[in-house]
Amino acid sequence: MTSWIPESASNLASNVDNITLFVTVLSVFFCVLISFFLIYYSIKYRRKSENQETAYITGNELIEIIWTVIPSILLMVIFAWGYIAFRELKHPPADALEINVIAKQWLWQFEYFNGKKSINEMYVQKGRPVRLIMRSDDVIHSFFVPQFRVKQDVLPVNYSQLWFTPTKTGTYDIYCTEYCGAGHSKMLGKVNVLSPEAYARWERADEFGGDAVAGGSDLPPAERGENLYSQRGCNACHSLDGADGVGPTFKGLFGREEKLVDGSVVIADENYIKESIYVPQAKMVAGYAPVMPAFKGILSDDEVTAIIEFLKTQK
Template identity: 40%
Template sequence: MTFISLWPPSISGYSHQVDLLVIAFTVLIVALSAPVFILIAVFAVKYRRGRPADRKHSPNRNIPLEVSWSVVPFVALLGFYVWSTELFASLRHAPADALQIDVVAKQWMWKFQHPQGQAEINELHVPAGEPVKLTMASQDVIHSLFLPALRIKQDVVPGRYTTSWFTADKPGVYRIACSQYCGSNHSEMTGSFVVMTPADYAKWLSQSSNDLTLAAEGAALFRSRGCSGCHDPASTTRAPSLVGLYGNPVPLQSGEVVIADDQYIRDSILLPQSQVAAGYQPIMPTFQNVLSEEDVLKIVAYIKSLQPREATQ
């Protein structure tokens, strides 16, 4: 029988901060509420019916005391708001050198794709002490990737990418779960989160090596699906160049300027008429219901790898 721990292990600096926040906030709530419940009990006994007691209202008022029991809790709660907001915001800014891992959620499984080409089902291997960024997509309904030992949870939504990042410090095997009800087998959408020393992780990569990296698999799809017929630099068809596209501004026909991030590239593949590049006709066909989320992630990885030649030297 498997038991769910009420307080799972904490294996990162972020999870330690979350635990400290929870404990400190609990102490604050107890400190604010305990006097109320204690005085309720005291007054219920002291002023119960039939007991002699002075029930006259005191004419004296302690203004500083009355102000303090409103101001002090307000300032304390405001401090907790700032603390929790900073923790929340920190999950939205992954380090530039973070290891990129793609995640596809399906009823009812998790698929993890490493940049070297290794794919895992319901298991995620990561190196200890190194930042890891997860780019997640759902194949069907809303899921939510929950890593209790890291104290992070991120919804995985159909139609767009969501991201999260972490640095796991303690090697071991921990739990993965889906925290968003996603169907009849939701409770079975679990897995193992394996944190390894950098040496063990490198060994694991070599033992489970793939002949093709994620970008190489994307390049093969790029050619087999006919994308290179228009977007290849040698193509006679006039289409936007993809070399050096990722991370740079793209002017649109609407007059807007957007940054070519993962979401923009995904939308350009599946919803090509939504954001048409300035100076080009909206003639690109959609690949929706043609490419799976895994295929799109591979093509996105390939386009991200297309850097100008001078930038790679």
């Protein structure tokens, strides 16, 4: 429609745009209204002679009620509408395609479930929800695609996530929006939204060569995780078939509600599993002894991410 805002190319864009427009129009309306009366009454009720006396006004309940109730209602509308949209932004659909994103000074790296990697170029499919699981190798970065109206900080310690469904094929910009050092302004990337047919071809082949596959292809992350599971000795304590061992089984672990010794319940998501591997005693599962060795400094972030992808396949 207009060119003063970026094109909108995701399912989340219209909500963000409508709320922004609503708040802007409302603010401009009241700014003009109040400024008008401010100036108009300053002139109308100015002191017209040296000995004119100021009117004695003690209050007006009707006006006070009006200018309290109307703005309150408007603010509640902004809150409710914003909250509904925010909830949607924070809750990716369960069937979303997952891509691991690694931010580092000063590039974006993408890893797909089939082991494909790309640098600064992300490939997604039109109409298919995408969930990004993001981490940083160094400082705080922030992932921003203006045309999708999504933005999320990317942290060195925890995974952060972001989701969208691209609605138009084309190429869109990725910016880093957290000042991250000398190369920050060059930390740019592209999202390539492909038609389902083109996406299927991309998934199969090393097509779109050059930069796109600069990261190369590796074993799929879930398979790397499976290898680590036996190479790093997790299998001594964690079964895959549901049998209880020294530690809880990995069968159905991802997404499970886990009861901890202190009585609280956590959902076994990416961040919980990462913490359980690096600092096992931070959140102790009820009914088990604190015998798991800490893998901080032994397993890299990349290996932990691969193990998480492996756990997701153990339903």
